Amino acid sequence: MRSFQQKLSEFDARGIRVVGISVDPPHVNRRQSKKLGYTFPLLSDAKAEVIRRYDVLHHAAGPKGADIARPAEFLIDSSRIVRWVNLTDNIAVRARPEQILSAFNQIEVTGQ
C-alpha cells in the first residue's frame, strides 16, 4: 500500500478514493497509518464479515490460526459496479497503482 500512498495525488485528481481493509483493529490501523504516513483510511473488519462477503477470506492464515484477508484489489465505480479486480495467486505480488489508474482511464475513454 506504500505505492498507493505515493500515487495518492493521482487518485485524488481523478476523484478516486482509496481504502485498505483488514482484520486489524482500529488502534492498530491508527498506529500503522501514523507510522507509514498513510493518509487514506484503513478500515477494520475484525470479524472478517466483509472479507467473507467479498469471498477474500484466507482461513487460518493469520497469527494463532486467525482468519485474515487474502490480498485482493477491487475498483468500484459510482454506481457500485465492479470495474476492475485483481485476485493475485501469489501473496507477494500485489496490484500496482498504475494498473488501476490505467483501468480507470480506460473506463473514462470508452465511457463504459
Place this chain on the structure above:
Amino acid sequence: MKRKWNWSIWLGFVVVLAGLFSYGFFARYPITRDFPWANLSLLGIGVALLIVGLFRAFGRPQLYRGKIFGSIFTAIALFLFAFFSYEIFYVLRQVPLSAHAPRLGEKAPDFMLLDQNEQPVGLGDLLSGSQAVVLIFYRGFW
C-alpha cells in the same frame, strides 16, 4: 606453518544471511518483491563462495582452514536457501481461489466498517462525491 584464513567461507555465510534478512527491505519495492531476484542472487552468490571455500579447505588443507566449520556453515546455508525457496515458491502461492468474489460488472457488496479513528465508514460514504473507490484487502500488520 599457520594455515591461511579461509575468507571465502566467512564471506559466503555472511552473504547468505544478508540474502535472507534483507527480504523485509526488498519487499518494500514491487520490483524486488514480485519476484525476489535480489534475495535469490545474494543467496546464490553466498552459496557459491562457500563452495569455493570448501574446495580450498579440502583441496589444499595444508594451506587453508575450514574443513569442519566450512562444512557446517555450508550445510546451514543450504538449509536456509531451501527454506527461503520453499516459502517463496510454495507458501506464498497458497492463496484461496476466491471463486465467489464479486466479478467485473457485478454489484459490489455494501459494508459499514470502523476506520482508524473509530468512525463508521460505508461503501456509500466512500462513493458519495467521488468517481470510484479502490478497495485494497490486505493481510494486516497484526
